Every structure is written in C-alpha cells, then in structure tokens.
Amino acid sequence: MNTVLHKADTRGDANHGWLQSKHSFSFANYHNPERMNFGVLRVLNDDVVAAGRGFGTHAHQNMEIISIPMEGDLEHKDSMGNVAVIKSGDIQVLSAGKGMTHSEYNRNLEKEVEFLQIWVLPKVKNVAPRYDQIALNVQDRNNQLQQVLSPSPEDDGVWVHQDAWFTMTNLSEGKELTYQLNHPEKNGVYVFVLKGNATINKQPLNKRDGFGVWDVTELDIKADSDAELLLMEVPMNE
Template structure:
C-alpha cells in the first residue's frame, strides 16, 4: 500500500507565537526569542517570519547578527535603519530592505515617526554560504506593478528584479482584486517549496482557503493556482527545502 507523504503545512494566523512588549507587538510564524515550538522551527531555509508593530518613536536598539540573510518589508509607516557599516536609511511601504549579516554586523531599527505606528515583516533566510562580507541594500518598487500580477521583489541574482540574497530563493508580492486569478511557476521545483503569507484579504491557493495573516507552505509541486476571494495582498516566498 502506497503511503502518501505530506506536502503542505498550514499555519493559521491565530496559532502564531505572540510577544507584546508594550512598544513592540510581534507575531511569530516560526520559533523566535521566547516563543518555542519544535514543530514550528522553519520552512526549509525560511527561518523567521515576524509580523511586527512598533510604537511611535520606539524601536530595536543596536544588536548583532551573523550568517543570516535578513529582509524587511514595510507595510505601514517609516522604519529607520542604522548599522555598523555606516548605513543610515529610512524604508517605507513599497521599499524592500536586505542585509547579509555574513561575518557579523550591528544594527538598529526604529519607528521614524513620532505620531504613528510602523508595521513591517521581518524575514530571516539561512544563506547558502557563510562568512560573506556584510552587505546592505534597499530598493523602492512601484506598487502599481503588482496589481493583479506578481512583482518579483527578491532573487539570487544581482542582475534580476528586486534585491538579491545568498540563497536560491525568489520572493513575489501581489495586490489581487476579488475574483482575479494567477499562477506561479516554481523556479526550482526539484529543490524548492513555496511559503505563502496572506498580508490582507482572503484567497484560495491550490484549493486551500486562506485569510489575513495565514501562512501556507507547499512543496513537491511545480505550480501554484491562486484566486482572490476578496481584494488580497499576498507574499510568496520560494525557498530551498533543505538547509545545506
């Protein structure tokens, strides 16, 4: 009798880890800081997916990282970044920030506004090479280019669309209007899976109904079929399933 291997994992929004520090309200899709769940350590090389809300004028003081690819995606407000390479920058919705921590880096992140919260996704990807020279980059994208189509925001290639990281990964975002559909073809179906994170709205992905802040991972497939059940904002992260 053939045994069917599970090839999906569903993380409903309400099952995520939570941390409310007053100035920071964070939801953790995967184990992070004081939230530990042995069944929620990672999705392939996708190690951290934090949904952060930072109070006006507050933020993360200077702290270290190494050998991790760190991506920040602002959803609302302005996030100020400073690091030990001398970088000082502010990112907002439509911007994508990447930091290759490599041999080691110190940085801080603060809400640049004194009158409103900043909301952003903090994502960590395990790199395919360690000990690289630390690197910072950010880009501004046209939000209109993701209306009813996928906009690539990250890849392994510095010459490709979006930012690049030291990993065989591709990220895409879309604003999909209710009733609209699109497909996503995996770049490396043999080795990669896709983790979908619904930022807003409701959709159906390969038959699975998903709502705001739900996460859904799929592997051993070549294509995703996505239909918006309401106006939807979606992040797709194609990543290797095996950590080298």
C-alpha cells in the same frame, strides 16, 4: 504535493509594550518544535513598533534579513555606515555574513510602524556584510506577480545569498493567477496572506494565514476577495 497550514491565530504572540510581534516560526521566547522553519525560511515576524520606539543596536551573523514595511517609516543604522529610512513600498535586505550590528527605530512620535521581518539561512557563510534597499513600483503587482527578491543582482528586486525568490501581488476579487516555481525539484513556497482572502491549490486562506507547499511545480492562486499576498520560494533543505 505536501503542505503545512499555519492559521493566523496559531502564531506565537509577543507583546513588549513598545513592540507587538506575531511569530510564524519559533523566535525568542516563543518555541514550538513543530514550527522551527520552512526549509531555509527561518523567521517570519509580523511586527508593530510603537511611535518613537525601536530596536537598539544589536548583532547578527550568517543570516539574510529582509524587511518589508507595511505602514509607516523605519530608520536603519548599521556598523557599515549605512543610514536609511524604509517605508511602505520598499524592501530592504541585510546580508549579515561574518558579522555586523544595526539598529531600527521609528522616529515618528505619532504613528506606529508595521513591517515584516524575515530571516533566510544563507547558502554560503562568513561573506562580507552587505546592505541594500530599493523602492518598488507597487503598481507592477496589481493583478500580476511582481518579483521583489532573487539570488541574482541582475534580476528584479533585491538579492540574497540563497536560491530564493520572493514575489508579491495585489489581486482584485475573482482574479486567478499561476505561480511557476523556479526550482520545483528542491524548492517549496510559503504563502503569507497580507490582506484579504485567497485560495491556493484549493486551500482557503484568510488574512495573515501562512501556507507552505512543496513537491509541486506551480501554485494556482485565486482571490476570494481583494487580496495581497507574499510568496516566498525557498530551498526545502538547509
């Protein structure tokens, strides 16, 4: 078993006034050569957008971009003509492919928006850009594993152009689960603790800690308090 531990307080910190962001991996002005990625997981940003503010129109290319709102609503507009609002309980994926533009905006003038922005390198390039968004049944992750992303449009959750699986779970204190890797021969899992405390393969973790594990077939998960986790299984080689 190989592991990497990223404690919450070691993440990159960017405060733009309207945007406060914590970077688990190198991003924008935060550059750490030892924290460039976890396999094809390239970006994990923990973002807070101020009331009435947002990201203006900007371009992306050849990246799978996943947004998971934690609190509040975020409006999305893109060059494909999509206009949508994502909120807590939703998951959004944008396959940038051969190129597209979009904007994200907090229309609420009183409340911040908190969301995770995740970038995964695709296994194929220059595909037609694609947008998808679904509302998840959050109850389906209570003390069990809920798949929210996969490589297949026939599977649960949204899908991406990569052999990746994302899973979420809300655990009661003392609950234990086992996560079986879909492709243990080539994939690893990066666990991000959204709330609470948990132990993964004997490693204690706290809120917003990140823990990468590879060369294993499964993860043993125990909630040391009520806890919420995001598990991102991704290929370790680009």
